[in-house]
Amino acid sequence: MTTVSLDAARTALSSACGDVTDAGPADAVDGVPARLVARPGTTAETAAVLQAAAGHGLTVVPRGRGTKLSWGRPPERADLVLDMSRMSAVLDHAAGDLIVHAQAGTLLADVQQTVGSAGQRLSLDESVPGTSIGGALATNTSGPGRLVVGTARDLLLGVTLVRADGVVAKAGGRVVKNVAGYDLGKLVIGSFGTLAVITDAVFRLHPLPAAQRFVTVPFGTAEDAAALVQTMVHSQVVPAAVEVEWRVDGAGTVGVLLGGTPAGVEARTAATLELLGTGAEAAETPPPGWGALPWRDDADLPEVGLKLTCALSGLAPVLDAARRAAADAGVPLTLRGSGGSGVLYAALAADAPVDAVAAVVERTRTACTAHGGSLVVLEAPAAVQAAVDTWGPVPAIDLMRRVKEQFDPERRLAPGRFVGGI
Amino acid sequence: MSGTHGTQTSAGPVLGDTPPEATAATGEVGDNAAGMAAVGRVARALMPDTGVISDPTQLRTYECDGLAHYRVTPALVVLPETTEQLAGVVRACAEHGVPFVARGSGTGLSGGALPRADGVLVVTSRMRTIREVRRADQRAVLEPGVINLDVTRAATGEGYYYAPDPSSQQICSIGGNLAENSGGAHCLKYGFTSNHVLGAELVTPQGDVVQLGGLAPDAPGYDLLGTVVGSEGTLGIATTATVRLVRLPEEVRTLLVGFRSTDDAGAATSAIIGSGVLPAAIEMMDALAIEAAEAAVHCNYPDGAGAVLVIELDGPAAEVQHEYDVVERLCQEHGSFELRLAIDATERALIWKGRKSAFAAVGRISPDYIVQDGVIPRTALPEVLRAIADLSSSSGVRVANVFHAGDGNLHPLVLFDDGKPGAGEAAEKVSGAILDLCITHGGAITGEHGVGVDKAAYMPKMFTDDDLDTMQLVRCAFDPGGIANPGKVFPTPRLCGEVPGKRKHAHPLVEAGLADAF
Ligand SMILES: Cc1cc2nc3c(=O)[nH]c(=O)nc-3n(C[C@H](O)[C@H](O)[C@H](O)COP(=O)(O)OP(=O)(O)OC[C@H]3O[C@@H](n4cnc5c(N)ncnc54)[C@H](O)[C@@H]3O)c2cc1C
Ligand SMILES: Cc1cc2nc3c(=O)[nH]c(=O)nc-3n(C[C@H](O)[C@H](O)[C@H](O)COP(=O)(O)OP(=O)(O)OC[C@H]3O[C@@H](n4cnc5c(N)ncnc54)[C@H](O)[C@@H]3O)c2cc1C
Numbered sequence: 001m002t003t004v005s006l007d008a009a010r011t012a013l014s015s016a017c018g019d020v021t022d023a024g025p026a027d028a029v030d031g032v033p034a035r036l037v038a039r040p041g042t043t044a045e046t047a048a049v050l051q052a053a054a055g056h057g058l059t060v061v062p063r064g065r066g067t068k069l070s071w072g073r074p075p076e077r078a079d080l081v082l083d084m085s086r087m088s089a090v091l092d093h094a095a096g097d098l099i100v101h102a103q104a105g106t107l108l109a110d111v112q113q114t115v116g117s118a119g120q121r122l123s124l125d126e127s128v129p130g131t132s133i134g135g136a137l138a139t140n141t142s143g144p145g146r147l148v149v150g151t152a153r154d155l156l157l158g159v160t161l162v163r164a165d166g167v168v169a170k171a172g173g174r175v176v177k178n179v180a181g182y183d184l185g186k187l188v189i190g191s192f193g194t195l196a197v198i199t200d201a202v203f204r205l206h207p208l209p210a211a212q213r214f215v216t217v218p219f220g221t222a223e224d225a226a227a228l229v230q231t232m233v234h235s236q237v238v239p240a241a242v243e244v245e246w247r248v249d250g251a252g253t254v255g256v257l258l259g260g261t262p263a264g265v266e267a268r269t270a271a272t273l274e275l276l277g278t279g280a281e282a283a284e285t286p287p288p289g290w291g292a293l294p295w296r297d298d299a300d301l302p303e304v305g306l307k308l309t310c311a312l313s314g315l316a317p318v319l320d321a322a323r324r325a326a327a328d329a330g331v332p333l334t335l336r337g338s339g340g341s342g343v344l345y346a347a348l349a350a351d352a353p354v355d356a357v358a359a360v361v362e363r364t365r366t367a368c369t370a371h372g373g374s375l376v377v378l379e380a381p382a383a384v385q386a387a388v389d390t391w392g393p394v395p396a397i398d399l400m401r402r403v404k405e406q407f408d409p410e411r412r413l414a415p416g417r418f419v420g421g422i
Numbered sequence: 423m424s425g426t427h428g429t430q431t432s433a434g435p436v437l438g439d440t441p442p443e444a445t446a447a448t449g450e451v452g453d454n455a456a457g458m459a460a461v462g463r464v465a466r467a468l469m470p471d472t473g474v475i476s477d478p479t480q481l482r483t484y485e486c487d488g489l490a491h492y493r494v495t496p497a498l499v500v501l502p503e504t505t506e507q508l509a510g511v512v513r514a515c516a517e518h519g520v521p522f523v524a525r526g527s528g529t530g531l532s533g534g535a536l537p538r539a540d541g542v543l544v545v546t547s548r549m550r551t552i553r554e555v556r557r558a559d560q561r562a563v564l565e566p567g568v569i570n571l572d573v574t575r576a577a578t579g580e581g582y583y584y585a586p587d588p589s590s591q592q593i594c595s596i597g598g599n600l601a602e603n604s605g606g607a608h609c610l611k612y613g614f615t616s617n618h619v620l621g622a623e624l625v626t627p628q629g630d631v632v633q634l635g636g637l638a639p640d641a642p643g644y645d646l647l648g649t650v651v652g653s654e655g656t657l658g659i660a661t662t663a664t665v666r667l668v669r670l671p672e673e674v675r676t677l678l679v680g681f682r683s684t685d686d687a688g689a690a691t692s693a694i695i696g697s698g699v700l701p702a703a704i705e706m707m708d709a710l711a712i713e714a715a716e717a718a719v720h721c722n723y724p725d726g727a728g729a730v731l732v733i734e735l736d737g738p739a740a741e742v743q744h745e746y747d748v749v750e751r752l753c754q755e756h757g758s759f760e761l762r763l764a765i766d767a768t769e770r771a772l773i774w775k776g777r778k779s780a781f782a783a784v785g786r787i788s789p790d791y792i793v794q795d796g797v798i799p800r801t802a803l804p805e806v807l808r809a810i811a812d813l814s815s816s817s818g819v820r821v822a823n824v825f826h827a828g829d830g831n832l833h834p835l836v837l838f839d840d841g842k843p844g845a846g847e848a849a850e851k852v853s854g855a856i857l858d859l860c861i862t863h864g865g866a867i868t869g870e871h872g873v874g875v876d877k878a879a880y881m882p883k884m885f886t887d888d889d890l891d892t893m894q895l896v897r898c899a900f901d902p903g904g905i906a907n908p909g910k911v912f913p914t915p916r917l918c919g920e921v922p923g924k925r926k927h928a929h930p931l932v933e934a935g936l937a938d939a940f
Contacts, residue, residue: 094799094801095696096692096695096696096799096800096801097799097800097801097830098695099799119698140640142640146639150613150617151639151640153616153645153648154613154617161892163892167888167891167892168888169886169888169889169891169892169893170885170886170889171889171892171893173864173865173866173884174799174864174865175797175798175799175829175830175864175865175866175869176797176800176829176830177605177609177614177797177826177829177830177831177866177869177870178797178865178866178868178869179602179603179652179866179868179869179870179871179872179873180866180867180868180873180877180881180884180885181873181881181884181885181889181890181893181911182649182652182653182893182896182897183603183616183648183649183651183652184649184892184893184896186616186645186648186649187644187645187646187648187649187896189645189648190640190643190644190645191644195644206700207697207698207699207700208698210698230558233560233669234557234581234669236669236671236672236738237738238669238737238738238741260738260740260741261740261741261744261745263740263744264738264740264741264743264744266740267738267739267740268738268740268741307640309638309639309640309641310637310638311556311559311561311636311637311638312558312559312560313556313558313559314638341639342637342638342639343639343640368638371637371638372636372637372638373636373637373638374638374640374641374642376642391642391643392642394641394642394643395632395633395634395641395643396632396633396634396643396646397643398630398632399626399632399646399899399900400643400644400646402899402900403644403646403895403896403899405899406895406896406898406899407895418643419642419643420643
């Protein structure tokens with residue numbers, strides 16, 4: 001984009017939306033400077049902004065609250081940051097139907113507060129504090145609760161999207177059961193803003209459990225951890241979460257969450273303590289770090305954050321491969337995640353040498369893919385991002401490219417951010 | 423009978439031939455005969471003789487699915503045994519511009535597997551191997567023709583089962599379930615097919631074989647699998663499915679509760695869900711549905727009930743006891759006059775038998791009927807049921823209600839006698855008006871039976887042109903030639919590459935004779 005057209009673009013955007021400013025250094029997207037920031041207040045304004053952006057050939061990066069803007073690859077260009085923070089209203093909470101309808105910029109925490117007053121919750125764990133609904137959907141974040149209630153794809157009922165050409169489209173609806181038409185909601189979950197801008201969403205809710213208990217037990221080896229996880233997932237206690245943490249110092253913990261009625265939880269806690277054996281302990285409150293990603297992203301230099309997945313039977317080899325690879329490369333590694341779902345997150349220090357990180361990524365990825373899963377570098381310093389294959393191999397990539405071409409043929413939404421350079 | 427409104431499983435004689443509006447969606451015999459012949463040659467080279475059917479009498483056995491009043495004889499039927507054979511046929515279809523339709527067990531209730539007269543019907547009934555039951559992974563890997571109930575049978579010994587349980591589970595296929603995103607009574611707690619299919623091998627409409635998802639969750643990239651599930655065979659043919667297996671619960675309690683009215687039963691349903699208890703199932707039947715079930719299977723439901731609820735609670739024994747107490751209290755507070763707890767498996771089976779046989783049982787009290795499928799917000803149940811009763815009394819058309827109350831998924835059975843002039847049309851009208859009620863109450867035109875050919879005309883009532891065009895973008899990405907189950911789901915699909923509203927000349931594919939403009 002040339003400077004000449006920036007003025008014209010700003011004028012066009014300003015008539016589309018009352019809140020358009022020049023971008024500052026803080027608006028950079030994962031190191032890529034932005035030119036303009038638009039903060040639409042409605043779906044119609046979002047559509048008008050995208051139309052104006054299309055008219056002036058601007059690339060657009062949607063921003064929820066900016067907590068995970070460093071995830072994925074940096075976009076090739078970020079002419080316009082489309083900031084959703086003004087669209088932050090909970091539009092409807094139908095408690096009797098257990099659904100909530102919220103604008104994309106709404107903080108997940110605000111949604112929880114609204115529905116919590118009726119003894120309900122949106123069962124999306126807030127793994128990154130401060131996240132918006134749109135950001136959580138676009139990055140498909142999840143936490144310990146995924147074991148039973150699943151992830152965003154299992155909770156999203158309906159969605160309003162604005163396409164790169166400014167066309168507004170809805171899919172799904174406001175009822176828990178609905179098979180009319182394609183489920184576009186699932187398509188935008190985890191799409192990192194590359195397909196369409198989410199402006200509002202309807203979710204199913206769950207009742208808040210009356211009682212909760214956390215049971216933890218230490219483990220020493222990958223095999224022990226996997227065996228404990230297997231014991232829990234095959235048990236009859238129906239855990240709400242089965243988490244695994246393996247700290248840098250070698251201390252390992254399997255953590256189990258039980259939720260339900262007070263009497264039921266008490267009986268199930270007793271059963272869990274017995275199943276997990278020596279060293280198991282129960283507590284009313286979560287163990288430290290429960291549900292948080294293991295890396296720090298508030299420092300100047302981000303730590304390296306990896307997401308590992310595997311079939312449940314692959315848990316031991318994957319844990320083992322990650323630990324050994326880090327030890328051999330001489331870099332400290334922390335693992336934490338939903339072991340019972342086959343999802344782990346790993347953190348490496350920000351100053352870990354690039355080739356050490358690359359070695360850990362490669363060896364761990366081999367173990368993940370051997371067990372049906374994948375390894376994705378979610379967050380990393382620029383030098384690391386440049387040196388490693390952050391997304392790894394992606395089956396069906398050609399089909400994904402064709403979807404992108406249909407939705408955004410001019411590649412104006414967060415170009416280059418997603419798998420295969422999408 | 424015009425047939426665009428409802429779904430009819432006719433217990434009596436089939437109503438006439440293919441309705442006129444269906445022909446646009448189903449092609450004409452002889453369209454692209456040369457292409458068809460070429461596909462036939464490829465199929466015969468790939469498969470044994472018994473796997474390729476072109477004899478007219480045999481072809482006719484595939485002319486309809488569970489929605490029997492739409493009938494079209496396919497030009498060719500293939501019964502592949504492997505992914506390679508299936509992909510080979512699809513590739514030939516793509517090359518020659520021949521449409522194809524997938525078919526599992528043919529129990530669909532929206533005409534999704536209705537063949538094309540100018541196309542190939544790809545039947546998966548010879549791909550019925552359960553490849554793996556992976557207890558440690560809580561997954562099973564299945565071929566598409568595997569029968570739903572067989573998955574549970576194969577996993578029970580390991581302490582597991584496959585949760586989505588459509589009433590047709592003894593015959594419907596996993597591929598059909600995947601394509602329809604089928605539900606069942608226990609989906610209230612456990613979710614639908616889309617929550618349980620975690621991976622699939624897909625033969626794309628261009629004949630490529632791609633793996634979507636798999637044994638591990640959260641595969642990187644777009645969630646194409648999530649879009650394919652529920653797409654009614656319009657985005658390709660699934661040749662394997664990797665599904666979640668669920669631990670068999672420690673305890674199950676099945677209750678049959680009698681109420682004076684559907685109002686009371688509906689209010690009890692809302693109260694139970696509102697209390698935070700999540701039963702595995704809450705099913706409702708009204709007086710007419712009970713009458714039919716009694717006539718058919720003598721299930722001995724409470725005398726004089728205006729409605730019954732079948733409620734199933736499952737999970738850890740310690741939780742189920744508490745839930746039972748809550749449910750019992752709430753039913754009483756909402757006017758239940760009888761509550762029976764099944765004391766053993768036989769009693770439980772009898773309670774479910776009444777519910778699961780209800781569709782077919784209606785044949786006992788009416789020669790013909792339409793099975794409707796619509797969804798409303800659960801809290802609107804009493805209001806919508808009253809409105810349906812009003813519709814019924816003002817039109818004189820009887821409506822039996824049997825449905826998934828916990829989900830707000832209605833299955834009104836609209837009864838009529840096609841022997842009486844105008845009865846079919848009157849029933850159609852009531853059936854359509856019920857869908858309108860669902861839409862005006864913020865619901866959906868189908869909760870599990872799909873759009874198929876039957877409800878394509880209803881899609882614009884739920885979605886705008888822009889919504890539908892956006893869905894069509896997905897279609898064009900997967901199926902640029904428009905050959906995968908064309909004419910289903912979308913009322914007027916535009917051809918890929920066409921700018922909406924700007925059509926001037928015939929699309930190149932149409933000019934080349936490779937596609938219809940539907
Ligand atoms: C060092 C630091 C300091 C911070 N300081 C502040 C502060 O002072 N004030 C403050 O308010 N916040 C602050 N934050 C939080 C920051 O703004 C968050 O990064 C941001 O809010 C993240 O928003 P999000 O989680 O909603 O998703 P984002 O990180 O905004 O987005 C994640 C991904 O989702 C996509 N996306 C987001 N929304 C949509 C949508 N609606 N449709 C389609 N795609 C979408 C994006 O393009 C991106 O790919 C700070 C964060 C950091 C790291
Ligand atoms: C008595 C009765 C009760 C029923 N109860 C229920 C119920 O409780 N819940 C419910 O949801 N449904 C119910 N149904 C409807 C029906 O059984 C389901 O839709 C079922 O999933 C269809 O499976 P099928 O194998 O018969 O598929 P078919 O009817 O053969 O095909 C259905 C659709 O799937 C497509 N398809 C089939 N196989 C594949 C494949 N491998 N890949 C891609 N597309 C494919 C077809 O093209 C078609 O569009 C019922 C039907 C009957 C007759």
